[in-house]
């Protein structure tokens with residue numbers, strides 16, 4: 001019944017922070033003009049996205065980065081992702097250009113995409129970003145962590161890639177097949193293949209335009225969703241065998257222990273998407289995936305179906321993210337992480 005309730009709830013409750021259309025258009029237009037001006041004025045630019053990057057983080061960074069390089073050949077662009085590019089996203093044009101570290105860069109402008117909070121770029125990247133003369137924050141989440149001297153924020157966009165699309169139009173930059181592929185990947189991953197509550201007519205219009213510019217939904221979906229290593233699927237089986245829930249069924253979780261990683265011969269990168277079948281369990285309002293990345297260190301992914309802002313829960317543990325998808329780390333055993341997170345989520349759940 002959760003899905004039905006979500007679909008029938010009044011819109012005002014679904015997005016409590018949403019501005020009116022007029023306010024939004026005025027603000028967003030001026031934000032976009034300022035963002036475009038900042039990019040035009042800069043010659044040394046670095047871009048960054050969040051740790052444990054997803055399709056939207058990488059697709060948005062690459063889409064904008066490749067477009068700036070193509071349209072402004074005299075600008076220098078460095079693209080940074082502290083955790084590197086997961087295998088399934090290495091088909092993205094330009095992904096081999098992304099670096100995991102850099103020395104000081106003497107930057108005019110740092111552009112951070114999809115990151116919620118500047119700390120989410122990672123400890124080794126944050127000082128590089130903060131050293132820039134100006135910082136441009138481009139995101140589809142407006143939260144307490146928003147930062148930067150220039151901000152292009154739009155909580156109605158399903159993906160940061162949707163915002164980047166409009167920015168490229170504003171900058172009058174050509175959208176090549178490579179750029180369209182990057183941006184479409186951002187949209188398809190952040191919308192769960194156009195199935196999540198965040199999908200709007202604009203999302204589909206942007207996606208349609210990206211197909212016209214050469215993006216292939218079938219080829220992108222095959223690379224991202226049907227490209228799983230054998231070991232990863234074995235690991236998913238082990239993870240799903242740990243499936244648990246609170247007695248009322250509102251919080252559901254699965255764990256991946258060190259032993260499971262070893263038994264399957266898989267690594268943390270192989271856990272991409274494991275949270276989705278957990279989230280799909282009937283009655284689940286918050287789904288959690290726990291991965292024991294090292295003994296005493298657990299990485300946690302949270303997914304919500306609207307009732308709980310899981311970025312707040314992750315924030316309590318030093319993490320962050322978005323209302324419906326967030327992440328954090330926990331120092332301690334797997335059992336301790338489960339106890340702490342399930343209790344925190346339970347506390348955040350509204351009582352019926």
Ligand SMILES: [Mn+2]
Pocket residue numbers: 056057114140158159160190
């Ligand atoms: Mn995103």
